[in-house]
Amino acid sequence: xxxxxILLVDDEPAFTRVMRTYLEDTGRFEVRMENDPTRxxxxxxxxxxxxxxxxxxxxxxxxxxxxxxLKADPGLKDVKVVFLTAIVSKEDVSKHGQVIGGRPFLAKPxxxxxxxxxxxxxxxxx
Amino acid sequence: xxxxxARHIPAKSLPDPLLDAILAHSAEGIVVLDTSGRVQExxxxxxxxxxxxxxxxxxxxxxxLGLDEPAREASPGPGESEPGLARSPAETGASPTQPIExxxxxxxxxGRAVATLVFLREAGSGExxxxxxxxxxxxxxxxxxxxxxxxxxxNAQLQLIQAxxxxxxxxxxxxxxxxxxxxxxxxxxGIQLMQxxxxxxxxxxxxxxxxxxVRRANVVVVGLLDFSASVELKLxxxxxxxxxxxxxxxxxxxxxxxxxxxxxxxxxxxxCLKIDRMKIxxxxxxxxINAMDAxxxxxxxxxxxxxxxxTRAGHGVGFRKSDRLRLGQTVAVFEVEDSGTGIPxxxxxxxxxPFFTTKPAGKGTGLGLAVCRMIAELHRGSVWLENRPEGGxxxxxxxxxxxxxxxxxx
Numbered sequence: 001x002x003x004x005x006i007l008l009v010d011d012e013p014a015f016t017r018v019m020r021t022y023l024e025d026t027g028r029f030e031v032r033m034e035n036d037p038t039r040x041x042x043x044x045x046x047x048x049x050x051x052x053x054x055x056x057x058x059x060x061x062x063x064x065x066x067x068x069x070l071k072a073d074p075g076l077k078d079v080k081v082v083f084l085t086a087i088v089s090k091e092d093v094s095k096h097g098q099v100i101g102g103r104p105f106l107a108k109p110x111x112x113x114x115x116x117x118x119x120x121x122x123x124x125x126x
Numbered sequence: 127x128x129x130x131x132a133r134h135i136p137a138k139s140l141p142d143p144l145l146d147a148i149l150a151h152s153a154e155g156i157v158v159l160d161t162s163g164r165v166q167e168x169x170x171x172x173x174x175x176x177x178x179x180x181x182x183x184x185x186x187x188x189x190x191l192g193l194d195e196p197a198r199e200a201s202p203g204p205g206e207s208e209p210g211l212a213r214s215p216a217e218t219g220a221s222p223t224q225p226i227e228x229x230x231x232x233x234x235x236x237g238r239a240v241a242t243l244v245f246l247r248e249a250g251s252g253e254x255x256x257x258x259x260x261x262x263x264x265x266x267x268x269x270x271x272x273x274x275x276x277x278x279x280x281n282a283q284l285q286l287i288q289a290x291x292x293x294x295x296x297x298x299x300x301x302x303x304x305x306x307x308x309x310x311x312x313x314x315x316g317i318q319l320m321q322x323x324x325x326x327x328x329x330x331x332x333x334x335x336x337x338x339x340v341r342r343a344n345v346v347v348v349g350l351l352d353f354s355a356s357v358e359l360k361l362x363x364x365x366x367x368x369x370x371x372x373x374x375x376x377x378x379x380x381x382x383x384x385x386x387x388x389x390x391x392x393x394x395x396x397x398c399l400k401i402d403r404m405k406i407x408x409x410x411x412x413x414x415i416n417a418m419d420a421x422x423x424x425x426x427x428x429x430x431x432x433x434x435x436x437t438r439a440g441h442g443v444g445f446r447k448s449d450r451l452r453l454g455q456t457v458a459v460f461e462v463e464d465s466g467t468g469i470p471x472x473x474x475x476x477x478x479x480p481f482f483t484t485k486p487a488g489k490g491t492g493l494g495l496a497v498c499r500m501i502a503e504l505h506r507g508s509v510w511l512e513n514r515p516e517g518g519x520x521x522x523x524x525x526x527x528x529x530x531x532x533x534x535x536x
Contacts, residue, residue, distance in 0.1 A: 012312065014312045015308065015312045018312055025319065057304055086303060108310070109310040109313070109314040110315075111314070112314075112315050112319070
């Protein structure tokens with residue numbers, strides 16, 4: 001059985017590099033990273049991820065727009081999206097129940113094991 | 127509180143309407159007593175401080191004004207008579223033609239005078255003369271009050287400057303959070319990756335220290351975000367006892383871990399008020415955790431809840447239109463008392479400043495009380511700290527509990 005594919009989208013190359021290495025080290029995922037939000041759609045069409053880990057604040061296009069484009073694409077509309085964001089407070093987390101616009105989110109800096117647990121939960125629900 | 131002396135302008139030289147206008151607009155309460163100690167005249171401020179209407183005060187014996195200690199304490203100013211309005215001119219050593227003047231100073235919890243209730247008692251003989259003398263004293267009081275108002279305006283200006291600084295911090299917070307949290311995210315994941323790969327115990331210990339440092343930095347940033355996020359309220363009618371119950375539940379584990387005896391004293395039933403439940407709960411939890419931090423070796427922690435009328439002036443509590451809470455107003459009160467070492471004198475005024483903390487490095491962000499005060503003020507309430515005479519400190523949260531704030535729980 002092939003490993004779940006995760007597309008990691010963040011404009012910070014150092015973050016995507018270190019997170020990809022961590023996820024691949026577990027031996028449970030196949031990971032590709034994308035640092036340019038305007039290139040997510042073609043990257044996703046090619047990689048066909050099961051789940052996209054998506055930064056929210058990015059130049060040129062924010063995470064919400066990227067998620068909307070994925071949702072609008074017939075071949076990608078069912079891909080799971082988990083947001084990673086640096087601009088939430090504890091209050092936001094409890095107020096929104098860890099969901100932004102109906103999608104789950106994790107606050108940066110995220111504990112890697114907590115991220116994996118959330119990713120596996122989403123993949124299981126697929 | 128500054129006193130104004132010296133300038134005795136003959137009252138006779140001023141037209142009565144002007145004198146009356148000055149009295150009417152005096153920031154200090156002024157009461158004129160006749161020779162038998164009955165109220166002859168009073169201005170609106172005095173009536174408000176006494177909790178009665180002017181009409182109700184006129185003709186009443188001063189001893190029936192219900193000035194309770196220690197809320198109002200007698201305190202003579204320089205050159206003034208000794209406290210005690212019932213004393214006669216002979217007892218005070220005043221000339222029979224001199225009016226007797228006594229003042230009750232209203233103080234806030236740290237002892238700073240914030241308002242004065244001035245009693246002018248007319249002397250024994252010569253009605254025309256003593257009326258003029260009394261008016262002269264009243265004029266002197268009005269000038270004193272003008273000087274006081276000027277000082278208070280200057281203080282208000284300083285507070286506005288401080289508020290503007292806090293607003294700037296709030297605006298900056300989200301931007302700072304984004305710029306700092308991203309590098310923290312890289313560091314944390316990198317550290318956790320190395321922990322995963324390393325088997326060397328010394329390396330793992332060092333990586334553990336690094337991870338702690340990153341988490342501490344993140345706590346500061348999250349505190350900043352909470353600070354900036356505290357400006358919007360979602361007001362719904364909430365049973366305040368339920369809020370206190372939730373706050374107690376949230377700290378329950380820490381209370382047990384730190385061997386602290388927690389007691390909830392319900393002095394009166396608590397009302398249902400329109401508040402932002404999460405934010406008020408956040409304030410209570412903050413105050414409870416602060417109190418616990420003040421007792422590192424354990425101790426006694428008391429949460430006391432009550433509804434009562436305000437009798438003491440304090441931060442945001444007074445009798446001016448600008449005060450969020452007025453003396454005599456009904457308030458819901460949450461008091462958190464600890465049996466710790468109390469608050470150092472130099473920390474009193476800075477305790478509510480952002481980033482000021484007396485806790486050891488890494489134990490506090492210095493934002494907790496600043497957030498508490500901001501949330502309390504958004505609810506038109508107030509929060510204050512004081513040392514208890516019997517030891518330890520008391521933090522008090524006041525919330526207005528008038529009919530306008532009440533509501534049925536949803």
